[in-house]
Amino acid sequence: MHWEERNGDNGSGRKAGNSPARRLRRTAVLLLAGLLLGAAGVWPGSSAGGGIGTARAEVVSVPHVEAIRVALFIESGKYSAVTQAATLSSESGMTLRLRSAAGGPPVYQAAPKEPVRIYDANGYSALLLETGDAAQARSLAQKLAAGGNAAQLIEREKSRQTAWQVFVGPYPTKEAAAAAAQKAAAMTGGWPPVIAGPLRLAAGTFAAAADAAKQAAAIAQAGFDADVAVVAGPAAQPAYAVLVGGEADESALQALRSRLAAAVPGLALTAHDPSEAYVLKRTEHAVTADGTTAGAGLAIGGTEPKLWAEPNGKDGAIQVKERFGRSYRGGIELTKLNGKLAVVNELPLEQYVASVVGSELMTGWPEEALKAQAVAARTFALRQGTKYQIAHVSDTTMDQVYKGVEAEAPDIVTAVQETAGEVLVHGGGLIEPLFSSSAGGRTAESTEVWGNPVSYFKSIESPDEVAAASKKPWYRIVLPNGKSGYVHSDYARDTGATNPAGLPYYESTEPALNVRPAPYVDNQGNASVFQLGLTDRFVVIDKVTESNPYEWIRGPFTAAQLKETINAGSEVKVNGPLERLEVTKRGPSGRAIEVSANGQALKPKYPDAYRSLLNGLPSTLFEIEETGRYTILGANDSVRNQSPSMSSPYVLSANADRPSAQSGTSYVLSGDGKVRAVTAEPQYVFRGTGFGHGLGMSQWGARGLAEQGYDYKKILQTYYTGVSILKG
Secondary structure, eight states, rough: OOTTTOOSSOOOOOTTTOOSSGEEEEEEEEEOHHHHTTTTTTOOTSSTSSSOOSSEEEEEEEEEEEEEEEEEEEOSSSSSEEEEEEEETTTEEEEEEOOOOOOOOOEEETTTTOOEEEEEEESSEEEEEEESSSHHHHHHHHHHHHHOOEEEEEEEEEEOOOOEEEEEEEEHHHHHHHHHHHHHHHGTTOOEEEEEOOOEEEEEEEEHHHHHHHHHHHHHHHTOOOOEEEEEEEGEEEEEEEEEEESHHHHHHHHHHHHHHSSSSTTOOOOOOOOSSSEEEEEEEEEEEEEEEEEEEEEESSSSSSEEESSSSSOOEEEEEETEEEEEESSEEEEEEEEEEEEEEEEEEEHHHHHHHHHSSSSTTHHHHHHHHHHHHHHHHHHOOOOSSSOOOSSSTTTTOGGGGGGHHHHHHHHHHHHTTTTETTTEEEEEOOOSSSSBBOOOGGGGGGSSOOOOOOOOBBOOGGGGTTEEEEEEEETSSEEEEEEEGEEEEEEEEEOOTSEEEEEEEETTTTBSSSSSSSTBBBSSSEOTTOOEEEEEEEEEOOOEEEEEEEEEEEHHHHHHHHHHHHHOOOOOOOEEEEEEOOTTTTTEEEEETTTEEESSGGGGGGGHTTOOOOOSSSSEETOOOOEEEEEGOOEEEOOSSOOOOEOOTOOOOOOEEEOSSEEETTTTTOEEEEEEEEEEEEEEBBBBBBSSSEEEHHHHHHTTTTHHHHHHHHHHHTEEEEOO
């Protein structure tokens, strides 16, 4: 969970009057010493003797949320995740309607598993093809989708025949649509693209959908694009407007008006009011690289449209294709915020908490650890207010991870139910219950993370080593050509032979064994640097545990790589080559709170930002191994401290008759029998413990404490000093 949004006030970001205020209210809970406190002065639900009891009355303000709103896609000043369209479907079918305080009129009834694509009617698209050949249209749409384009396939009845239209978009500007059209021009077979936009003509509003459809059909038979739009009529009853065209500018709109007047004499036309909330209904086919699926297309327009989708049946869920294909309880609201499509999942708080616990932890963890996470997650969510204008939280580590239905499990649901309503309080209000994956053996003080103190965050020992218990060893290897890296121990076999230095020879047991810079699998952040063939031999120079949330290795990074990330995030820049990097100050838990480059202290925004400053380290609890700097003990106890700026030493290898200057990478055996790489150019390897900021509760530590017999209240009061657990 990230905490970068903390701003020194209550941290919620909530402003009075922000919608949806009707779903968010605050209740004051008065705790009376004589009635609610035990004889020993212990808070209800707390552990006796925990040192947090009080014998005085205290008012605690606890927010109460009937339904929490989670931003799946949103453009706000605090968080940005955007999509051009959202494709919804439900196993049970779903109902979509315009949303208002009075309920709102129905728009569309989707069949089970039917995809419905929703997008902004005020955007701009590029029409790349209009044809009567369905196969040609599908082929083009699939090619566009395979190339990563937002392909759109619409089926219409025009001029007494079926017309197939292929678009890309929508985009926020006419220029963006034109650029997309130019990029896709090679696929269109010479058909000239047309830029479509949000300007439309209204050809009447009707109380009955059939009357509107009849009017739209008459206009379509004359060769024009006509759609039926659902709008809110009197008393939130549906009304049906016929909208024609979709032009990119006023001149095109006036040209459309002239053509319509000539083709359909007597047709009453007005400019459509762009502020009115409406939903255009179209026959649209969902497009993938390998096929198309019939469904519906809904374009939402107006200043503040709100389209609400909810599954049919109380146990149903809605899948959002663009959000990793995840499914969500409750309903999905689609609207616009800051000119972009916003997709918000609204659902009961306790269902949200159950998914968060399953997303942050795993089913099968000790029950008390799951309960501790449930209380922390609930407290965090309630503390946010409407942080993102129309949503309380996001679904990412900017807040807390939320993966919808896929994260649910019976044991997790039980843990949430058994702690229902419980929150963490301190000093008259909810705490900010930060947590991270692993504290690396000891949690952080807030000064090591934010730079300022918070009373309930204290550095304590944390049994995080459980995170490493199931991890297997990796070998650091060196090939005869000097190449080096790490391989998993499952795919290497000891040959029984050793080299002249006594180091063992192993061989690969796989035909294409990946060798990685660090001992863990991540094809993006730690991609294979080379591969070994079956029975290829190598020397093993080290054996380490696979990197995990408790202990890890990152790198090696070149001086140039680190200089780039440092200068991108530090107020103090590295001028000239990066020749020395060292931790020059540590906090109470041992975390780096000052790192110096070439002897000059760097200056990130806050201490924990050293993680991103140093190329994305898991934590700030680390040591730096600088491969270009080392100490040589020579004859007569002479000592030479070698650095990259000095002339290279001469090395006498085992098979040479004279020494040669060091170049590239060499491997040296230290007095304690350890082998390390030394390089002519500086490289940096980071070895550390912990995963995340380390502030507050360690999730792996909570598991460790639960396995030691702690209940969830004691776990929470261990990680959050002086707090109380209150059932709101």
